[in-house]
Amino acid sequence: MPAGLVISAPASGVGKTTLTLALARAWRNRGLNVQCFKSGPDYIDPAFHAAATGRASVNVDSWAMDRGTIAHLVGRGTDADVVLAEGSMGLFDGVAARGVSGTGATADIAEMLGWPVLLVIDPSGQAQTAAAIAAGLRDYRAGVRLAGVVLNRVASPRHEDLVRRALNDAGIAVFGALPRHAEISLPKRHLGLVQAEEQAEIGKLIDEAARFVAEHVDLDAVLRSAASWSPQPAASGINVTPPGQRIALARDAAFSFIYPHMLEAWRAAGAEISTFSPLADEAPDASADVCWLPGGYPELHAGTIAANARFRSGLRAFADTRPVHGECGGYMVLGTALTDADGIRHEMTGLLGLETSFAKRRMRLGYRLAALAAPMPGHQVGARLRGHEFHYSTIIAQPDTPLAVVHDATGAVIAETGSHRGHATGTFFHLIAEDR
Incomplete structure (x- = not known):
């Protein structure tokens, strides 16, 4: 025992x-x-x-x-x-x-x-x-x-x-x-x-x-x-719907923040996950039906990401016909530009109009409860998603249609709503679970 x-x-x-x-x-x-x-x-x-x-x-x-x-x-x-x-x-x-x-x-x-x-x-x-x-x-x-x-x-x-x-x-x-x-x-x-x-x-x-x-x-x-400790059998598992059947997942030093239980839940539901490295200038698997960019440290690798033409063009081509979602750092990379801590502006993939900056850092930290105003991979309009936000970036522009109405743990509405355009969606929070 x-x-x-x-x-x-x-x-x-x-x-x-x-x-x-x-x-x-x-x-x-x-x-x-x-x-x-x-x-x-x-x-x-x-x-x-x-x-x-x-x-x-x-x-x-x-x-x-x-x-x-x-x-x-x-x-x-x-x-x-x-x-x-x-x-x-x-x-x-x-x-x-x-x-x-x-x-x-x-x-x-x-x-x-x-x-x-x-x-x-x-x-x-x-x-x-x-x-x-x-x-x-x-x-x-x-x-x-x-x-x-x-x-x-x-x-x-x-x-x-x-x-x-x-x-x-x-x-x-x-x-x-x-x-x-x-x-x-x-x-x-x-x-x-x-x-x-x-x-x-x-x-x-x-x-x-x-x-x-x-x-x-x-x-x-x-x-x-x-x-x-004698664990009791769980009455239910994790309430997570995979974003697709075949998921292309960005995975390297710049894209590494995703909760392990999420990946396990996707696989348990029958989804297949293939990884690719934007830092190695790799594009998402063309046979996948959805692409997911987790959070991480894109601000430390912004110059490399901006210079990797194969990754950027491959992601844009993927998004022409299939959904692409980014969380936090992944969301920033889906945007137009990212300014690093030294004040250098780097072009990102441009799938969304979001522009962020680390030149003037401001910590954003806390639980988030989001009610989706538009669908995102794996979740429909009206879904209530629980997650956590932790970053130091400042929003310079977030011109696209808001993805969700987002509240912090006290119930206050916050400005980091996420956004969507075409097949691209993004949020600043990392998804933990959907309310049943």
Whole structure:
């Protein structure tokens, strides 16, 4: 029977991902099968999980997904020995208004699955106060159980002793304390961590993190703190309609942000997916009936994309007769032009009139609920789509007909409506699920 555990923290940037990867690899090195999940909409971490465990990881999200979908996705851990759900932000951080089955908080997943929470706490600049924070998190919500704490970035043995004593006095188990160790820091960029597939040394980094954590954390005690878990059969699967029978999917360093559960759902519904690389100047498969451009980092490769005539002409020819959809970065590439961070304007494919700029960056972040005013691949007019938007681009022009009426998680209407022209459609949000 699998043992389930949620890894969370009081805030972002404390070390959740590093600890998750280290535990997963350390237990895998002991011969255990480890399955990871990511709570919330972060689409980068699942690839790191897969690198650490050798098993595909997916997102589970209480704002965008119903309980049946979450149960279906988590069911892939049935044959594992250990199941780890890595949280996002702080343990109770979500949006103000409830979504499908919660607010998007990690605590929702912990309570829903009945798994205890392993807290990562960075006590930098404090001592006994770290115990007060841990105790507050333990007591904040009755349905959420605390397994214990791993301290990260402790300054010295004396510092560790002060924090340990306070946590022991509060009745909170301390499974280990990690000194500062720069060698296991994961590189970052403006949308979060640099993607796993871009890091040639990711395996060595995870191995070093596993070695370091095994040296300082009681892995057996952490494993004993996990909850025995007997997953219940899911009443329903993922409510996703493939955008076509044969899907040409852009896939390379510039187009890599698509939720793994979406691709799995498309394949499970019988769709075939062929990949092509715009950065390698490849055009979509001519035998496909739909083309999908995911998000990613087109702003880092805008010059290459603009110069790749075969890709641009091939995509335009495809769009003459068949639908093409772009999400976030893919949407920008479907537009007329993209100005990079250095202020250089690059021509894109021109299938839509959208023009964007990174010269004056402004972060756009949050859940999105879109009611389609026009059809897009796989979804009809009136469909209610749930997704997540995260980018730093500024809209210079968005002249085409809006694709949807889009609200944020509070119900406020936002300007990033997406747009459509001919067979081309695009959105700034990444699709997670359609309301049933």
